[in-house]
Amino acid sequence: MRQALALLSAVLIVGCGAPEVDRAPGPSDDGSAVLASFPSNAPDHFGFGSDASAARVAMWDIDVKPDGEGLPPGSGTVAQGQRVFLTHCVACHGATGTEGPNDRLVGTAAWEQWPNGQTVGNYWPYATTLYDYIRRAMPQLTPGILTSNETYAVVGYILNMNGLVPADAVMDAATLPAVEMPARDRFVLDDREGGPEVR
Template sequence: MNVHPYSIWLAGVFALLTLDSCFQVNGQDHLSHPVVITDTLPTRFGIGRLATAAEIARLDIDVRPDGKGLPAGQGNSTTGKQIFATKCAACHGTGGVGGPNGSLVTSTNPDRKRPEKTIGNYWPYATTVFDYIRRAMPFSQPGSLTNEEVYHLTAYLLQANGIIDEKAVINAQTLPRVVMPAQKLFVPDNRKGGPEIK
């Protein structure tokens, strides 16, 4: 017999509500409030609140592969190298090679039998390097970097991987034009016959 997971969840909630809503008077159980179970999901569960527009705006910062969503600002690798040494090297190693949380820059060390997956040899879009750094880094304080710092760090990592020139300046117009070496290795899933995901 197949049991829908919602049915199991609903049975558990019913049991908890029933236990929670009972109290005893002179040894007899009495319901403090009725419990109503329906076959449909409620539109609200009575917990939490609606997010404000400002709260949504703080989280709605995704940057697409085509660059849509990139903010104003710009960066260069020289400044990015200094920021990296201060805020990133402890986890990703000096110059982005090594470190306890893995390399970001492809190593030229001949002793490595198999290269690590890095920004230089595995990442498909330069714009999403920016997106990831802005959302998730540094590990101890995600989201604490300014847009300018993220542009500088992105420029440094692209330059350190030999993808852009040391004097290149990246911004919302130039970053989407950077073609990553691994981009051709990623192909869209265009299979048919099931739910299409775009």
């Protein structure tokens, strides 16, 4: 997929030569009179805005990538995660992560076995996405309430309920990216490209 993603970028960049920037404000495919041209007397650099210090960036840079980049220090166990789950998650996801009313989290049968549908266990391709998403958006009514340790813990518990880590697992910046997700290799890049073929 990594190779394919590089390819996607390359394909999309055709005619653009990134990171060099064509200063035109619109794409060449448009040719529409609604497009204004970029001012010919614009300087190379305007200098508006203010420098972002490393500390400033660190304050907001919360995303976690599949290789673990962005994961904070800390750790959590499956047992601790169960307590977090029963406190913050059951109302929307059910006691076993299957009852809803919101997204079903647990299920190892292939997603084709509708209506069980897509779960963390059978569909999510990267375990790191759990940390990223829970930290930014969960619990739904009190986002941001969980500590790093609690987040690691509840991620571990959800993975454990899906049979992906053992009951004595400890989740941290090293172990989480190493979790093998069953659907990891089932994702393919969009192959629609216009033209007469329906995809």
